[in-house]
Amino acid sequence: MNRDVSLHRIIDRSEPWDIAVIGGGATGVGIAVDAASRGYAVCLLEQSDFGKATSSRSTKLVHGGVRYLRQGNIALVTEALHERGILKNNAPHLVHDLAFVVPNYQWWEAPFYGVGLKAYDLLAGKYGFGKSRHLSRQEVLHYIPTLKTEGLRGGVLYHDGQFDDARLLIDLATTATRHGAALLNYAPVTHLLHDAAGHLHALRFTDRETGRTHTVAARCVINATGAFGDTLRHMDNPSAVGIISPSQGVHLVLERTFLSGDTAIMVPHTSDGRVLFAVPWHNRTLLGTTDTALENVTLEPVPQGEEIDFILETAGQYLAREPKRSDIVSMFAGIRPLVKAPRNSHTAALSRDHTIDISSSGLLTIAGGKWTTYRRMAEDAVGQAAGIGSLPVRECITRGLKISGSPNSDASETGCDKHPGGSARGMNSELATGPCAITAEEIIYFVRHEMARTIDDILARRTRLLFLDAHAAIAAASHVAQTMATELARDRGWVENQVVEFNALAKHYLPSLI
Numbered sequence: 001m002n003r004d005v006s007l008h009r010i011i012d013r014s015e016p017w018d019i020a021v022i023g024g025g026a027t028g029v030g031i032a033v034d035a036a037s038r039g040y041a042v043c044l045l046e047q048s049d050f051g052k053a054t055s056s057r058s059t060k061l062v063h064g065g066v067r068y069l070r071q072g073n074i075a076l077v078t079e080a081l082h083e084r085g086i087l088k089n090n091a092p093h094l095v096h097d098l099a100f101v102v103p104n105y106q107w108w109e110a111p112f113y114g115v116g117l118k119a120y121d122l123l124a125g126k127y128g129f130g131k132s133r134h135l136s137r138q139e140v141l142h143y144i145p146t147l148k149t150e151g152l153r154g155g156v157l158y159h160d161g162q163f164d165d166a167r168l169l170i171d172l173a174t175t176a177t178r179h180g181a182a183l184l185n186y187a188p189v190t191h192l193l194h195d196a197a198g199h200l201h202a203l204r205f206t207d208r209e210t211g212r213t214h215t216v217a218a219r220c221v222i223n224a225t226g227a228f229g230d231t232l233r234h235m236d237n238p239s240a241v242g243i244i245s246p247s248q249g250v251h252l253v254l255e256r257t258f259l260s261g262d263t264a265i266m267v268p269h270t271s272d273g274r275v276l277f278a279v280p281w282h283n284r285t286l287l288g289t290t291d292t293a294l295e296n297v298t299l300e301p302v303p304q305g306e307e308i309d310f311i312l313e314t315a316g317q318y319l320a321r322e323p324k325r326s327d328i329v330s331m332f333a334g335i336r337p338l339v340k341a342p343r344n345s346h347t348a349a350l351s352r353d354h355t356i357d358i359s360s361s362g363l364l365t366i367a368g369g370k371w372t373t374y375r376r377m378a379e380d381a382v383g384q385a386a387g388i389g390s391l392p393v394r395e396c397i398t399r400g401l402k403i404s405g406s407p408n409s410d411a412s413e414t415g416c417d418k419h420p421g422g423s424a425r426g427m428n429s430e431l432a433t434g435p436c437a438i439t440a441e442e443i444i445y446f447v448r449h450e451m452a453r454t455i456d457d458i459l460a461r462r463t464r465l466l467f468l469d470a471h472a473a474i475a476a477a478s479h480v481a482q483t484m485a486t487e488l489a490r491d492r493g494w495v496e497n498q499v500v501e502f503n504a505l506a507k508h509y510l511p512s513l514i
Contacts, residue, residue: 057334062161085127219389251288
């Protein structure tokens with residue numbers, strides 16, 4: 001996956017692309033995989049880096065959504081549970097089973113949550129990760145010795161999936177490329193072009209590396225920009241009514257000692273109507289999340305003080321050692337592209353099901369959904385796009401398509417055990433800190449084969465160091481920039497600017513630096 005090759009493939013094509021996708025998150029890249037594997041000619045343009053805005057900022061769970069079951073959305077839960085199983089089969093190098101404990105402190109919690117989680121098991125069917133069961137007080141403390149013991153009666157154990165979102169996204173991008181798609185990051189779309197009849201037939205984008213503008217013709221254009229979806233819809237039609245209701249979710253990262261062992265905690269009900277997770281991830285403890293309605297969206301959302309306090313306070317009700325701000329080694333925020341509901345609806349109550357909107361010009365917008373159901377979202381979007389673009393009908397094959405990096409995928413394109421990217425930084429890696437923990441070999445690989453173009457690309461998404469230890473990421477910034485500069489033929493001024501920009505960004509990952 002080479003940026004220069006992708007750029008020339010996109011701009012040198014003489015015929016219209018079958019499908020042009022705008023947006024390089026889970027939904028957009030998933031669509032590129034689906035379309036390319038069906039044999040359609042597909043290109044994808046991303047304004048920043050792949051997964052920059054939302055798809056690298058999840059709770060790192062592949063799950064059916066226990067709380068949606070409580071809302072009575074059986075269809076959504078069933079679909080997500082089935083997709084969870086499909087994703088584990090197709091990407092076993094990145095998706096694995098994770099046991100969760102729901103601690104019980106009230107007499108009614110054990111039967112109430114126990115029945116609900118048995119229903120969760122039944123809905124999963126053959127895609128189940130393991131059976132739920134009741135735990136005694138002693139068993140709960142065996143799994144999670146760092147829980148508060150006062151008033152603890154027992155608990156319920158159940159299973160869901162865990163993954164590394166940013167790494168899976170790059171492997172999906174590699175899969176799409178392997179099947180013939182052309183993907184390009186740092187290529188913001190600036191105009192949508194319509195013919196005399198008002199039909200959308202092309203787009204214009206800027207290559208941020210050169211500053212040059214290019215025009216791309218396509219039989220169908222898909223808007224998969226997530227939280228930025230309305231911006232593109234207004235570009236297509238200035239009078240379009242907004243459909244996105246953005247919501248911010250915040251996660252805090254603590255030392256591993258707050259959650260020893262390999263089992264996560266799920267708090268099924270919090271004061272804001274969500275669930276709270278404490279999850280072991282890359283030798284850290286991940287706490288989240290919040291649900292805060294937003295007016296505006298940005299590529300780099302920032303955790304707010306009340307969100308930080310809410311997570312710390314809620315976690316402190318369950319952990320024997322109550323976490324404080326000084327315990328946070330990193331924190332991050334992501335924005336959910338929820339579909340608008342009636343006025344005064346709380347975002348935590350909105351369904352995460354996806355919606356497809358087709359404008360009068362033919363722009364297809366897909367919004368909503370979540371990481372777990374990205375494949376099904378892509379299947380639906382490509383099916384609709386084929387009709388818009390008058391493309392030949394071809395069957396979706398992604399249900400059984402192995403993702404690059406997994407066993408039995410195309411070895412010539414994956415090589416996750418043969419190169420310094422992929423699973424070398426995968427779910428079982430230990431956290432490596434220090435300025436030189438990331439080798440020059442790795443950095444060069446990420447630049448040449450994974451389109452990394454900034455310090456942030458490498459320290460936030462090709463590796464997860466910024467998300468795991470913000471101070472260590474700041475210390476590593478100069479080393480990364482100097483190595484990248486040699487590979488990209490950049491001068492000393494570029495290195496200095498990169499370090500300044502990254503340090504300014506990284507301060508938002510530490511409450512002490514905000």
